[in-house]
Amino acid sequence: MDSQAAARATAAVPGIPRDAEGPVxxxxxxxxxxxxAVTLHERGVFSWNEWAAALADEIKTAQADGDPDLGDTYYRHWLATLEKLVVEKQVTTTDTLHRTRDAWDHAADRTPHGAPIVLRPEDFEG
Structure with a gap:
């Protein structure tokens, strides 16, 4: 991702945590x-207006469910929005997202602290 794409995203989506140099x-x-999210936008999967509306809905739902909105959960909402939109746009399926998350957990469980996590085919076998 280039810095210009990050700058466009930061300008288009209100609320992104940032400093003078860009997102933090x-x-x-x-x-x-x-x-x-920036890459999927650049590939035409969704517009920034669509993204911003979906993210706002995700944040409102989280707040209604008790999220205190202290800023520390912003990217959790970002990730949840990303997962929902890629399924909605048929980029992937919910099953594939869950399978990949489970594989990541398996790989993380066997990886020593501080070492890079490497996914192996057997991580996807449940």
């Missing part, structure tokens, strides 16, 4: 989720 992230996965 607390954890690496937040940056990865951001980059995936």
């Amino acid at each position: 992230f607390r954890e690496p996965w937040e940056a990865q989720a951001f980059a995936m």
